[in-house]
Amino acid sequence: MGQSTLLPLGCDADSNADTIANALLDTSVRDTTVLITGVGVHNKRPNICWEVARILAKHGVTVCITSRTAKKAKALARSLQLALDKEDSETPSENLRPRGRIIGISKALDLSSADSVYDFVDEWDRHGLECVDRLILGAGLGLVPGRQRTTDRIDANFAVNHLGHFLLTNLMLDALRASKAFRVVVLGSEMHRGIPGTDPIELDLEDINCEEYTDDWEAHPPCGQAAYMSYARSKLCNVLFARQFAKNLTNLRKWAPWKGTSSVVVVDPGLTVRTGLTRHVPVTPGSKAGERNRAILTRTYSRKNNPRARSVRQAAGDVILAAFAPTLQPSSVYEEMVKEGPLPRSGKNEDVQSGGTPFWYLRERDVSDPSEAALDDEAAQDLWEFSCDLVGLK
Numbered sequence: 001m002g003q004s005t006l007l008p009l010g011c012d013a014d015s016n017a018d019t020i021a022n023a024l025l026d027t028s029v030r031d032t033t034v035l036i037t038g039v040g041v042h043n044k045r046p047n048i049c050w051e052v053a054r055i056l057a058k059h060g061v062t063v064c065i066t067s068r069t070a071k072k073a074k075a076l077a078r079s080l081q082l083a084l085d086k087e088d089s090e091t092p093s094e095n096l097r098p099r100g101r102i103i104g105i106s107k108a109l110d111l112s113s114a115d116s117v118y119d120f121v122d123e124w125d126r127h128g129l130e131c132v133d134r135l136i137l138g139a140g141l142g143l144v145p146g147r148q149r150t151t152d153r154i155d156a157n158f159a160v161n162h163l164g165h166f167l168l169t170n171l172m173l174d175a176l177r178a179s180k181a182f183r184v185v186v187l188g189s190e191m192h193r194g195i196p197g198t199d200p201i202e203l204d205l206e207d208i209n210c211e212e213y214t215d216d217w218e219a220h221p222p223c224g225q226a227a228y229m230s231y232a233r234s235k236l237c238n239v240l241f242a243r244q245f246a247k248n249l250t251n252l253r254k255w256a257p258w259k260g261t262s263s264v265v266v267v268d269p270g271l272t273v274r275t276g277l278t279r280h281v282p283v284t285p286g287s288k289a290g291e292r293n294r295a296i297l298t299r300t301y302s303r304k305n306n307p308r309a310r311s312v313r314q315a316a317g318d319v320i321l322a323a324f325a326p327t328l329q330p331s332s333v334y335e336e337m338v339k340e341g342p343l344p345r346s347g348k349n350e351d352v353q354s355g356g357t358p359f360w361y362l363r364e365r366d367v368s369d370p371s372e373a374a375l376d377d378e379a380a381q382d383l384w385e386f387s388c389d390l391v392g393l394k
């Protein structure tokens with residue numbers, strides 16, 4: 001991989017999030033507020049968004065933590081405070097900068113339920129919380145065998161990974177608009193392309209529950225075709241949603257205060273070990289299929305066995321880059337990129353040069369192209385309308 005145009009000096013493809021943040025974030029980030037979904041700890045191990053939250057708070061950003069229950073959001077905020085206190089006591093000389101506030105939002109945000117998202121945003125508005133400069137959409141359900149459905153009978157991956165975030169972003173628009181330069185960052189995945197060796201994935205609104213695929217995980221390890229497809233399709237929806245959202249913002253740009261300052265980014269953090277994403281894969285000890293799954297996970301999600309595998313701290317670095325790299329802002333730096341062209345297709349939003357909102361797809365810490373299916377304008381528009389109907393948005 002060549003040197004990315006996004007990476008700050010002194011950083012490379014393997015730098016961890018602390019190194020990237022030290023090089024990228026200056027004191028101006030102290031005025032920013034980030035709302036983040038998907039902060040979690042599993043088996044006592046912090047996940048990607050927990051690391052993102054820790055580092056941003058360390059650099060003075062106000063970080064608002066959401067979780068499925070208010071109690072959990074508070075507990076996560078406390079765990080972050082404690083981790084930063086520990087760092088301060090261990091390396092006092094390096095921690096002289098003022099820490100940002102860490103707020104565990106006292107209202108549940110269960111992304112599998114539209115009602116919960118509406119209630120959450122009502123509460124946010126009622127409390128007059130700050131404007132949101134960065135909305136980081138990191139919550140996600142991984143490979144879940146057995147056709148998991150929400151209470152509305154919708155595929156759980158589609159609901160949590162796409163629909164809940166779709167609704168949240170739309171409802172937070174006023175809070176975003178209150179920022180002079182907001183950015184929406186979605187944690188996507190290269191899996192939006194599909195399963196290696198099979199046909200590329202396309203949007204299929206006729207079968208969002210993936211009924212056409214088998215959920216027999218013993219025959220199709222580690223989780224069955226249906227689980228794999230539903231995760232992969234939800235990640236395709238992430239890209240289609242982000243592109244359409246950027247396009248919609250561009251169409252509003254004439255009166256928009258964010259003209260020329262805001263952007264929408266999908267970032268693939270790469271295959272990241274030791275998070276909770278594979279926790280639903282059955283690994284029952286003593287069962288042949290369970291043992292086989294364990295072997296698959298050990299082979300894949302291990303930095304020793306898989307050279308592509310990345311640590312949580314590296315993955316968090318990708319997200320911080322996506323959220324704060326100045327190059328992704330349609331500023332003078334961005335205009336230079338446009339002049340130099342040709343831009344990757346993810347940046348080719350025909351209106352951007354006249355003040356529209358760019359959409360970017362990032363992988364391996366650089367701007368890249370998503371799949372052909374993710375660049376399908378008609379599919380993006382169809383998904384938008386379909387999602388509005390499902391959650392009752394006008």
Ligand SMILES: NC(=O)c1ccc[n+]([C@@H]2O[C@H](COP(=O)([O-])OP(=O)(O)OC[C@H]3O[C@@H](n4cnc5c(N)ncnc54)[C@H](OP(=O)(O)O)[C@@H]3O)[C@@H](O)[C@H]2O)c1
Nearest residue numbers: 038039040047048110111112139140189271272275276277
């Ligand atoms: N790990 C990878 O290899 C990888 C690769 C590419 C992309 N990604 C993407 O990166 C993101 C973060 O993944 P991760 O690896 O850090 O996984 P993770 O540890 O499983 O984190 C996912 C988070 O989503 C939350 N969540 C799940 N269902 C929810 C719901 N209904 N409402 C609200 N929150 C919910 C979980 O909360 P609870 O703790 O309450 O369950 C958890 O905190 C995901 O979008 C994933 O698709 C990960």
